[in-house]
Amino acid sequence: MLSSRALHGVRRASLRPSTFAVHVRATNPVTGEVAYEQDRVVTGARWTPRGEVVLDLEHGWQVPGGDTLQYVGAYSRNVLLELEHTITQAEPLRGPAGRWSSSGSARAVRRTPRWTRSATTRRRRA
Known part of the structure; x- marks a missing residue:
């Protein structure tokens, strides 16, 4: 989701799927390796x-670039990847006075929670 006062x-009619381009980089939080990097x-x-x-x-x-999990054999588990999406405006948007375009790109980082296993202990009342 993109939100801006601009x-x-x-x-509204000037927005099309081709207006923005999305690039994703997925990193394995356990190994620190880049799992994949590509356009969506x-x-x-x-x-x-x-x-x-x-x-x-x-x-x-x-679907290429649609994976959110990666299997790590050393831990015998799937790991939730950290996804970093870069959104770039590829075509201009139209405003009331004609053309309006934003330069540059926006970066949205989706940080995924790191789950830890903890032991739960129950206390008995004396």
């Missing part, structure tokens, strides 16, 4: 009632 002056396919772009932009990405089984 988006409030944009004509934007399948849809829409406005929320609050004026924010939501981008829909291609998803499903065996």
Whole structure:
């Protein structure tokens, strides 16, 4: 989801899936290795009632760049990857006076919680 005051002056009809490009980098938090880094396919772009932009990405089984887990054989477990999405405006958006374009890119980092196993002890009342 993209949220900015600058988006409030944009004509809603000028938003298309091709307006933004998304690049993802997935890092294994256990090993620190990059699992994959690639562009994602934007399948849809829409406005929320609050004026924010939501981008829909291609998803499903065996979709390139859609994995959120990686198997680590040394631990015999799947690990939740840390995903870093870079969103770049590829086409201009239209405002009331014509063209409006934002330069640069926005970076959204999705930090995933690191789960730890802890022992639970019960206390008996004396």
